[in-house]
Amino acid sequence: MLEVSNLVVRYGPFLACDAINLSVKAGEIVGLIGPNGAGKSSIARAIAGLVTPASGSIHFEGVNILGAPSHMLIRRGLSLVPEGRGLFPHMSVEENLLMGGYSLINQERRKALMERCYELFPIMKQRRNQMVGTMSGGQQQMVAVSVGLMGDPKLCIFDEPSLGLAPIVIQQIGETLEGMRKLDLTVLLIEQNAKLATTVADHIYVISAGRIQHHDKPQALLQNPEVLEKFLSA
Ligand SMILES: Nc1ncnc2c1ncn2[C@@H]1O[C@H](COP(=O)(O)OP(=O)(O)OP(=O)(O)O)[C@@H](O)[C@H]1O
Ligand SMILES: [Mg+2]
Structure with a gap:
């Protein structure tokens, strides 16, 4: 459903994310996790047409949507729930x-x-x-x-829905995301809260310093000592 290839986002001379490849299939919940400033929101904004990438391609349902304005993307079925709501x-x-x-x-x-x-x-x-x-x-x-x-939407991107919320509310958000499978929705879930992502996602991309560092199923990431120490310890 969504194929991001070699995506590069820059703010002036600053490289926010580099050579990002990620893919989301219909019906999946896919996680994108990483620390503060890793480049997560930059990827979300690029997919949703809110920043113009320096290079790369973004295909949504087979169509290259790179550079398409956000109101056109909403009509195509792509929606972003931004960080800060x-x-x-x-x-x-x-x-x-x-x-x-x-x-x-x-x-x-x-x-x-x-x-x-x-x-x-x-x-x-x-x-x-x-x-x-x-x-x-x-x-x-x-x-x-x-x-x-x-x-x-067919694809909904959630940018840090758990930010600032109590654990019980985060759990509710998790249940809501699970409920979206029944509604035939596809989800890209962006989180610093790795716990939520490892609970609901089918597979997860781990990003740090603007690059994808790992991509695996939650169970595998949870068994990887390096990932555990660097990204899942919080
Ligand atoms: N409009 C902008 N102008 C300049 N630099 C920016 C801009 N937006 C983001 N950046 C920088 O790009 C880098 C990536 O930011 P981004 O918002 O994508 O990170 P993030 O992974 O979403 O972080 P967080 O978890 O804190 O939301 C950061 O170093 C940030 O300071
Ligand atoms: Mg962000």
Whole structure:
């Protein structure tokens, strides 16, 4: 579904990530983990059309999407739930959801997607008129995930959904991600929290200093002493 080849992202002279190769097949949950500043969000932003890569190619469902603007990518079925959530804090839950579904022409589909979000997170239905900025971090993350799903994506990229959340809420996020398999969604999960990724991902890319250092199934990574010490000890 997604093939990233030899991707290079630069900010001026600074090389944020180099020679990145990664692939996500339909129906998979794929992890991308690594420490602060490793280049994870740069990869996410490049895939979602928010930064222009210096070189490389990005194929989504067989089409080279490199350089395509993000609003076109949403229409193709690629959605990014950004680091920091990207919500409108002064708008209600429901208004945020509608913003997530703005690119959908079919009103019925938009309504059905909103219902699906409310089924996934019943608390949001109760709180649908609450201003998002007044919600807890965990609730806001649920809204952010839902806004991503409102674009009716085939592939959803989550950039650090667990950031700043309590372990119990992180566990809920994990369960939600598992639930996405049943919805026929494909997920690229970006995390510093290696534990969440090793719990839910089918396979994981480990990135550090702008380069993919390891790629394996979670069980194998958990048995690799070097990976354990450097990346999974936190
Ligand atoms: N707009 C920018 N201008 C200049 N440098 C940037 C910019 N965005 C990111 N960088 C740099 O690129 C490198 C990779 O950043 P990136 O945000 O991709 O890391 P990350 O793996 O997502 O880190 P974190 O886990 O802290 O979110 C960092 O050194 C960062 O300072
Ligand atoms: Mg980041």
